[in-house]
Amino acid sequence: MVTNTSESGQKSLSVFSIGVRYLILALVAAIGSVSAIQLFNDGYWQLGIMIVVITVFLVIIFLRPDAEPLRWLSPGLALFLVFVLFPLVSTIAFAFTNYGTTNGLTKPQVIRQFEQRRYAAEGSLSYTYTMFQDPAGNIALWLVPEGEGDPSFVSEGQNLSFQSDAIEYDDNGVPTEIGDYVALNRADTARTLQQVSDDATFGEGEHAVQLSRARFGVAAELAQRYTYDDEQDALIDNQLGVTYVADDSVGFFINPDNPEDRIPVGYQVVIGFGNFERFLTSPALRGPLVSILIWNFTFAILSVLFAFVLGLIVALTFGENTWLNKMLKLGFILPWTIPNVITILIWNGLWNPLDGAYSNIISDIAQFFGATPGVGWPPIYNDATWARVALLITNTWFAFPYFMLICSGALKSIPSDLYEAAMIDGANVWQRFRSMTLPLLLMTVGPLLIGSFATNFNSFQVIYLFNKGGPPMVGVSTPAGHTDLLISYVYKLSFGGGGGQQEFGYAAAITIIIFLLLAAITAYNLRFMNIWEETGENV
Amino acid sequence: MSSQIAVAEKPKRGQESFLEDPRTRKALNIAVKTIVGVIVLTYAVFPVLWTISAAFNPTSSLRGQQLIPANPTLENFREILEDEPFFTWLWNSIKLATIGSLTGGAITTLSAYAFSRYRFWGRGTMLGGILLIQVFPNLLAMVALYALLLTIGQYFPEFGLNSHGGLILIYAGGALGFNVWLMKGFFDSIPRDLDESAYVDGASQTVVFFKIILPLVRPMIAVVMVLSFFGIFGDWFLPNLMLTDEKLYPLMLGLQTFIGNNYAQNWGPFAAGAVLGAIPQLIVYFTLQDWIVGGLTAGSVKG
Numbered sequence: 001m002v003t004n005t006s007e008s009g010q011k012s013l014s015v016f017s018i019g020v021r022y023l024i025l026a027l028v029a030a031i032g033s034v035s036a037i038q039l040f041n042d043g044y045w046q047l048g049i050m051i052v053v054i055t056v057f058l059v060i061i062f063l064r065p066d067a068e069p070l071r072w073l074s075p076g077l078a079l080f081l082v083f084v085l086f087p088l089v090s091t092i093a094f095a096f097t098n099y100g101t102t103n104g105l106t107k108p109q110v111i112r113q114f115e116q117r118r119y120a121a122e123g124s125l126s127y128t129y130t131m132f133q134d135p136a137g138n139i140a141l142w143l144v145p146e147g148e149g150d151p152s153f154v155s156e157g158q159n160l161s162f163q164s165d166a167i168e169y170d171d172n173g174v175p176t177e178i179g180d181y182v183a184l185n186r187a188d189t190a191r192t193l194q195q196v197s198d199d200a201t202f203g204e205g206e207h208a209v210q211l212s213r214a215r216f217g218v219a220a221e222l223a224q225r226y227t228y229d230d231e232q233d234a235l236i237d238n239q240l241g242v243t244y245v246a247d248d249s250v251g252f253f254i255n256p257d258n259p260e261d262r263i264p265v266g267y268q269v270v271i272g273f274g275n276f277e278r279f280l281t282s283p284a285l286r287g288p289l290v291s292i293l294i295w296n297f298t299f300a301i302l303s304v305l306f307a308f309v310l311g312l313i314v315a316l317t318f319g320e321n322t323w324l325n326k327m328l329k330l331g332f333i334l335p336w337t338i339p340n341v342i343t344i345l346i347w348n349g350l351w352n353p354l355d356g357a358y359s360n361i362i363s364d365i366a367q368f369f370g371a372t373p374g375v376g377w378p379p380i381y382n383d384a385t386w387a388r389v390a391l392l393i394t395n396t397w398f399a400f401p402y403f404m405l406i407c408s409g410a411l412k413s414i415p416s417d418l419y420e421a422a423m424i425d426g427a428n429v430w431q432r433f434r435s436m437t438l439p440l441l442l443m444t445v446g447p448l449l450i451g452s453f454a455t456n457f458n459s460f461q462v463i464y465l466f467n468k469g470g471p472p473m474v475g476v477s478t479p480a481g482h483t484d485l486l487i488s489y490v491y492k493l494s495f496g497g498g499g500g501q502q503e504f505g506y507a508a509a510i511t512i513i514i515f516l517l518l519a520a521i522t523a524y525n526l527r528f529m530n531i532w533e534e535t536g537e538n539v
Numbered sequence: 540m541s542s543q544i545a546v547a548e549k550p551k552r553g554q555e556s557f558l559e560d561p562r563t564r565k566a567l568n569i570a571v572k573t574i575v576g577v578i579v580l581t582y583a584v585f586p587v588l589w590t591i592s593a594a595f596n597p598t599s600s601l602r603g604q605q606l607i608p609a610n611p612t613l614e615n616f617r618e619i620l621e622d623e624p625f626f627t628w629l630w631n632s633i634k635l636a637t638i639g640s641l642t643g644g645a646i647t648t649l650s651a652y653a654f655s656r657y658r659f660w661g662r663g664t665m666l667g668g669i670l671l672i673q674v675f676p677n678l679l680a681m682v683a684l685y686a687l688l689l690t691i692g693q694y695f696p697e698f699g700l701n702s703h704g705g706l707i708l709i710y711a712g713g714a715l716g717f718n719v720w721l722m723k724g725f726f727d728s729i730p731r732d733l734d735e736s737a738y739v740d741g742a743s744q745t746v747v748f749f750k751i752i753l754p755l756v757r758p759m760i761a762v763v764m765v766l767s768f769f770g771i772f773g774d775w776f777l778p779n780l781m782l783t784d785e786k787l788y789p790l791m792l793g794l795q796t797f798i799g800n801n802y803a804q805n806w807g808p809f810a811a812g813a814v815l816g817a818i819p820q821l822i823v824y825f826t827l828q829d830w831i832v833g834g835l836t837a838g839s840v841k842g
Binding site: 035038039042044047068069070072073075076077079080082083084085086087088090091094099310313314317318328330331332333334335336337338339340341342343345346347348349350352354355356357397401402405406409454455458460461465487490491494495504507508511514515518519521522 | 571572575576579580582583584586587589590593600601602603604645646647649650652653654656657659662665669671672674675676677678679680681682683684685686687690693694708709711712713714715716719769772773775776780791794795798802803806809810813816817820821824825828832
């Protein structure tokens with residue numbers, strides 16, 4: 001009896017939940033397809049495909065009973081696909097394109113943008129206008145065609161409706177008021193005219209007008225300046241009578257008679273290995289890259305090494321579980337508890353060449369040894385070596401407590417009878433450390449060291465906040481600095497650290513180099529961790 | 540091995556006996572401890588003390604600062620709290636970090652549960668893939684993320700550039716990484732017999748998940764969320780890349796733009812802000828240090 005009711009209860013619930021499920025699914029499918037269509041329409045076909053894939057995937061897993069586990073995963077996987085995997089894949093794709101400041105839009109977007117441009121063509125229809133203004137300061141025009149035609153009432157970008165019999169007209173047949181809008185006199189019109197930008201367009205579509213600057217009170221109808229010709233795949237400039245043919249190898253519309261003459265806004269195209277060729281062939285680009293790469297490895301290795309060694313020394317020295325050691329450890333882990341960004345900014349204050357505490361101490365020490373340091377010495381931010389040393393000291397500061405905590409944990413797990421056995425065999429302190437503690441420690445800490453290396457390899461926040469990668473290198477054509485890591489160099493190329501062009505495609509090509517380096521490190525790391533076997537075993 | 544030691548022992552005999560002498564050893568031990576202790580403690584603590592001192596220092600510039608300020612004042616705190624949108628920044632940080640870590644935590648928990656309790660096609664590949672991609676931090680894909688938010692913003696401005704929504708989506712998407720492994724480990728440690736006996740009693744899957752499994756892993760979820768909360772709280776990179784409106788800045792970006800290069804003028808108020816901004820994480824990390832270190836190492840040390 002009891003089982004019966006519970007069963008029927010469950011059934012009615014599942015009918016309801018199935019109904020809700022289908023409704024949600026239909027909604028997801030609808031939203032997915034509408035956004036995908038819109039994206040395809042605007043030329044974002046990569047993202048469109050992604051949305052289609054996710055929508056289909058969601059619909060399938062919620063329709064198929066055997067896809068149950070994937071339902072739990074679906075929210076995570078959907079976000080993961082869009083915000084992690086898709087950006088990674090598109091970064092790789094960018095590396096093979098000319099994506100950048102001048103080539104930021106897709107081809108359909110460029111065409112649409114240029115097809116909207118208007119110009120006042122000769123012999124086009126002109127109007128005399130009367131200017132109106134509403135209390136909010138919006139401007140509207142009463143247009144009377146020169147020659148024949150009905151008057152119209154327009155504001156910027158749109159046609160306004162009016163009822164011709166409900167308004168009062170003055171002697172010239174011009175309304176005095178239309179809705180909130182009040183007609184302006186000549187003087188007010190002249191004053192207001194100065195606030196109207198030169199290319200402000202009034203009205204919609206073919207009959208849109210611009211105010212003539214040469215003839216007061218006259219507005220002229222505009223013609224479409226560029227027309228896209230499908231057959232030639234070209235934009236035709238109706239004003240100059242030039243045909244700009246699309247060149248998909250460079251992503252520009254170019255005048256075939258004069259290759260220098262092109263439409264300044266280009267579009268994204270695939271240029272193959274062009275970006276890679278650029279830094280392989282151009283010494284100005286290759287130079288900083290080699291030097292940055294060397295420093296990148298040096299920085300990552302030394303950062304891990306210093307933090308680990310200092311952490312280990314502290315863990316070994318203060319390993320015993322005494323009251324004093326516990327208190328000391330609270331002090332030692334202090335740097336680790338402070339947000340990274342604040343740390344760097346504080347240290348920038350300490351290193352400040354003019355009045356920073358550490359700069360003053362260094363300067364005092366130099367004085368003590370008989371040197372006469374000038375103002376602004378030591379040149380922490382202007383000299384490559386000083387900057388690099390200061391950076392490593394800063395970086396070690398907040399990294400060593402982590403290794404201290406890990407090492408003390410790992411040291412405790414080494415069985416003490418091993419040490420007793422070694423002492424009986426007559427091994428001294430150093431020998432015990434060398435051949436027992438260190439290898440056993442590295443077994444547990446090793447993967448973390450490699451992980452930490454990978455993190456430091458891309459330590460953008462530290463580098464950029466410290467000195468924006470500076471001091472800048474001299475004689476290079478890109479904004480490269482002496483403390484720049486690959487990642488901060490990529491950032492500068494992408495988002496113009498020193499102003500100038502944004503070179504997304506070229507930056508993405510460098511990102512691929514980082515990908516490859518990291519992949520190699522990780523492959524080694526994973527072998528170290530035996531993670532693949534672990535997954536295979538179903539844990 | 541033993542022969543090596545025997546060889547190495549001989550020339551060091553004298554030194555060994557000197558070192559084996561208990562009194563020398565103890566003295567040496569104390570000397571080493573004191574030296575290491577003083578140096579490392581100064582290195583670790585001085586910048587913090589210096590900042591605290593600057594926060595109470597009456598002159599707001601770097602110049603003339605002493606470790607113990609002559610006339611301590613709260614003027615710097617007043618300045619950063621009243622003259623700067625400190626509370627707006629703090630509120631933005633809390634908002635981003637709370638929503639981001641809750642969303643991320645929920646997604647991670649659901650996914651980890653599936654990875655732990657089900658065996659399905661592609662499971663191993665997905666787990667491995669998540670870990671592999673985790674190695675490439677999302678800042679490598681900065682251009683693509685920027686372009687992605689730019690595109691999304693054309694249709695949904697509240698999830699585009701210069702919006703908190705876009706940032707939260709990126710944070711939540713990135714949550715499905717190493718944390719899934721961590722959580723899966725916790726789920727694995729709960730015996731399956733528990734779920735099965737509940738199923739036998741007629742509990743539905745939703746009930747088993749929410750009423751039986753979830754309460755058992757709640758402490759772990761809390762640790763994961765606290766970690767990701769402070770991960771987002773301390774992030775400067777993504778807000779700096781995506782946000783242009785100062786009203787939307789989180790605390791880290793706000794403080795950074797405030798101090799800029801004006802160490803000469805803004806050092807004092809900045810130090811006050813830094814002290815206030817560091818306190819939440821400081822308290823939590825000190826209290827939960829064993830949990831956090833355990834959590835950070837659990838995944839990688841395993842196996």
